[in-house]
Amino acid sequence: MDIKGIAEEVCKKTGVETTGRDVEKVLSGLTSSSHFWEVVCTAREPFSVVAEVVEVLKRTRLVKVDEQGDIYFTPEGMKFLKSRGITPRKDYTCPACEGRGIGLEKLKELVQKFDEVTADRPKAIIDYDQGFVTTRTVVSRIALMADRGDLEGKKLLVLGDDDLVSIAAGLSGMPAEVVVMEIDDRLVEYINDKATKLGLPVKAIKYDFREKLPDEYVGYFDTFTTDPPETLEALEVCMGRGLTGLSGEGCAGYFGLTRTEASLKKWNLFQQMLVDKFKVAITDIIDDFNHYVNWDYLLGSIRDDYSFVQVKPRLNWYRSSMYRIETLSGFKGMENKSMPCELYIDQEALIYRPGQM
Incomplete structure (x- = not known):
């Protein structure tokens, strides 16, 4: 063959x-x-x-x-x-920044403080397809938003926060306000408890992004960040909610997109959606920016008919590219109403259900 x-x-x-x-x-x-x-x-x-x-x-x-x-x-x-002239892949990634192009020398104290504060964080669970990123990734997100002028003195919306970006942002002292909209009751309680104890300008509320955005937060924020599910339906709704929360042109959105659960064809369709439907510019795509900590339920949630798949990972293998988008004149969010959608399962999904293939 x-x-x-x-x-x-x-x-x-x-x-x-x-x-x-x-x-x-x-x-x-x-x-x-x-x-x-x-x-x-x-x-x-x-x-x-x-x-x-x-x-x-x-x-x-x-x-x-x-x-x-x-x-x-x-x-x-x-x-x-x-x-066929196929040779081993060589890795030329910068070991210092792990390929992100973001240095953390000025945020060493934040790295340490974040680890200390979140040592008792809730575990990732399959109910919401959770899997949080490494501390270096979280702080690199803070550094990237700050570097692009999207964090200091700004109002930040975090759509879903098992990564606890909100706590890191609060600890940095940069944003004026951080609002987390999160479906997991455990995380809502955890974030609010930490914010109260540490005096952070952070508030978490229970929210499912398939439901309409609370009216008081439509057009309220300067920046949003999210780690969306990767079906095209979920990507459209999640981006629409984030953009609906932004106050006007020149605002920014940050989110990750993998190659593990999103082919380049899906990337292309999604990018067309961003540009044509939502009227935003894609300013940055940083490959493998987000490194995820291996989650406990992995092997129980994926297909078990291949022996080589049912093997415990030896590295933080799950990664995503970081996108930054910026709103243009005439940008559009979405109609603020309930939007049911398939969140997790399509032909490219990591989570496996019998009969999906």
């Missing part, structure tokens, strides 16, 4: 548009690491595509999987790679 044939088989099985170049990225990742989750991280392809490429390679005896779930090329597989 050639690379084009593998791509066609993967596309047929997953329903995700897959090219020969996509397959080459997975092959290159496998030559660098035998660990499935590291390959998912480095290949920058949807989880379902990476898993199915490995399964095709296994079925055609180009790779083998050992008892620990590690993946190795067979002699036939090595010949396959050599004949």
Whole structure:
């Protein structure tokens, strides 16, 4: 089987548009690491595509999987790679900033304080597809918003906050006000408790972004930040809520988007939505900005029909790119009414339900 044939088989099985170049990225990742989750991280392809490429390679005896779930090329597989000129992926990421282009030297105290304050944070749970980012990521988000002039003296809306960005923002002393809209009662209580004890200008309220934005917060904020679910429906509604909360042109929104649960085709459709429907400019896309701490429920929430998938990750493999958007003259939010939508499950989702593929 050639690379084009593998791509066609993967596309047929997953329903995700897959090219020969996509397959080459997975092959290159496998030559660098035998660990499935590291390959998912480095290949920058949807989880379902990476898993199915490995399964095709296994079925055609180009790779083998050992008892620990590690993946190795067979002699036939090595010949396959050599004949097609596929080489190991090399990593040129700056180790100091982890590729973000943001230095934290001026925020060392915030890093330490945030870790101390949030040591008792609630665990991530599957109910809301939670998984929070590392401390360095949280503080880098604060630094990025501050660097772009979107935090100091500004009113910040945080849509969903298992990352506890609101607490970090409050501890930084920069924003005038932070309002968190969060569906998880545990987090609402936790954030409000910390804000009261520490005297932070932070308030959390119970909110499901599928419901209308509270009227008092329409057009109220200077900046919003969120970590949205990645179905196209959920992305549209979440962006619409954030933009509806902004006060006018020149305001900013920040959010992450993965390659693990969002193909480039989905990126393209989403970017068209941002530009054409919402009338905003995409000013920044910083690759792999957000690094997530591995969550406890991972292996119980994903498919178990591939042995190499049911392996505990050895690194913080789940990552997303950071987007910054800025509102233009004539920008649009969305009609402020309830908008039911599918939050978590589509063909590219990491969470698996029988029959979804």
